Amino acid sequence: MSFEQTYDVAVLGGGPAGIAAAISAARSGAKTILVERYGFLGGMSTLALVYPWMTFHTATGQQVIRGIAQEIVDRLQQVNASPGHLRDTVGFVHTLTPYDPERYKLLAFEMLEEAGVELLLHSVLTDARMEKGWIQAVTVRSRSSPLTIRAKAFVDATGDGELAYLAGAPWEFGNERSKVQPMTMKFRMKGVQLEAVKRYMQQHPQEFYEKSLIDQLDELPLTGVSGFFSLWKQADLPLPRDGVLFFTGPGPDEVLVNVSRVSGLDPLKAEDLSKAEIEGRKQVFMLESFFRQWIPGFEHAYVSQVGTQIGIRETRRIIGEYVLNGEDVLSGARFPDCIARSGYPIDIHNPEGKGITANFIREGGAYDIPYRSIVPKDVDNLLLAGRCISTTHEAQATTRLTPSCMAIGEAAGAAAAITAQNHTAARDINIQQLQQRLIASGAELGI
Known part of the structure; x- marks a missing residue:
């Protein structure tokens, strides 16, 4: 690869989001590159x-996310790397979708190659070259030397809105006190006796989240557990949580x-992220x-894997042509420029203390994510994908979930391809053309 x-x-x-965006753009006929730092x-x-x-479904069980996201699940199922959509025995959402992350890594490579996407790993975005509101090129630093990437359209799927930030788009951060949701270091444990967990749940139902499907555990596979409230309280760990949450x-x-x-x-400060x-x-x-000491079934369990990095729920939210808000989510708002839908509730982990604030969509429905929320202000040829799209703090607590990010990414990639092909600003593309392209790929827009 040359220097430009x-x-x-x-x-x-x-x-x-970036995987779905790159596949979507390439399938739409655009010469596409995907850049990743790992x-x-x-x-x-x-x-x-x-x-x-x-989740891919609403609280009533209607599937509202399909397209490339569902294709990924289908292909994982074909290689026994996912059982598909299962009932969430925590009861927080209707379904959850287990998957093998190592198989997912390989499948992403395969699908990008099939679509004709050029892939550049071990490369970090460092600069954006602007001219009258248009990104002319970006600079990425690889393990060898800086590379200039020119493109007609760009998709920011960095999670932190890094490209939008470098391009000068306005942004917001956190709640009204500029505090973001906490970070979490997730880990796996092996050697767990799940039958013992299930028996304890059936014998002590009051110890678990009130919506848990405990009375259905003889028919359903145990997929998630939220509770052990009294045991957590007795242990008195110095963590601002009310109980235990794990998924099988x-x-x-x-x-x-x-x-x-x-x-x-x-999470945007290296010194804080290091801590x-x-x-x-x-x-x-x-x-x-x-x-091992307190939870039945974990007596001989052990840590088998820890995240490569700590999990980040929230950083920059880029301000777009429309800012999706909490009332939009809870009312199940419909928009004429819908490019994705979601049935996940507002799920805010308290930025400054214990607990989680959960607010559910009325009548167990879904809400629309409008195209205007993936089009940033002040940058003409940039689309947003993933947790950095244009929302309030409250709405971001649902759009940040992975299936939603996949659906948003697919839309952003298709929109970027149209932007490039038509030599027009992203805000000016034909929305009906974009929606028709998404529906043709299997997306659920409800229109």
Whole structure:
């Protein structure tokens, strides 16, 4: 590869949103490159062990996310790397989708290659070259030397809105006190006796989240557990949580633990992120001891994997042509420029203390994500994908979930291809053309 390359579409960031965006752009006929800083793809799903995927469905069981996201699930099922969509026995959402992260990494490579996407790993975005509101080129630093990437359209799937920030787009951060949701170091434990967990749940139903499907555990596979409230209280660990949360799999004696919490730090500051990584790993092994001592079925369990990095829920939110808000989500708002839908509730982990604020969509429905929320202000040829799209703090607590990010990414990639092909600003593309392209690929827009 020479020191300068030209494409129709450049996607920055190889997480679930970036993968879907690059595949979508390439399938739309655009010469596409995907740039990722790690040596593998998957973003928070593989880096931080965000598992399982939640959710492709509404609370009433209607599937509202399909397209490339569903294609990924289907292909994982074909190689026995996912059982598909299962009922969430926590009861927080209707379904969750377990998957094997190592197989997902490989599948992403395969699907990008099939689509004709050029892939550049081990490369970090460092600069954006602007001219009258248009990104002319970006600079990435690889392990050898800086590379200039020119493109007609760009997709920011960095998670942190790095490209939009470098391009001068306006942005917001956190709640009204500029505090973001806490970070979590997720980890897996093996050697878990899940039958013992299930028996304890059936004998002590009051110890678990009120919506847990405990009365259905003889018919349903145990997929998730939220509770052990009194045992957690007795153990008195120095963590601002009210109980235990874990999800089963992908192995038969394996769980993914989502309990650690690192609050009060800024994930955009290297010094704060460094502190979070250290504190998160300390919490992992404190929690291993807790589980072995206190939780039935974990007596002989052990930590088998810790995230490559700490999980980040929230950083920059780029301000777009429309800012999706909490009332839009809860009312199940419909928009004429809908490019994706989601049935996930507002799920805010308290930035400054204990607990989670959960608000559910009315009548168990879904809300639209409008195209205007993936079009940033002040930058003409940039689309947003993933957790950095234009929302409020409240709405971001649902759009940040992986299936939603996949659906948003697919739309952003298709829109970037249209932007490049028509030599027009992203805000000016024909929305009906974009929607028709998404529907043709299997997306559920409800129109």
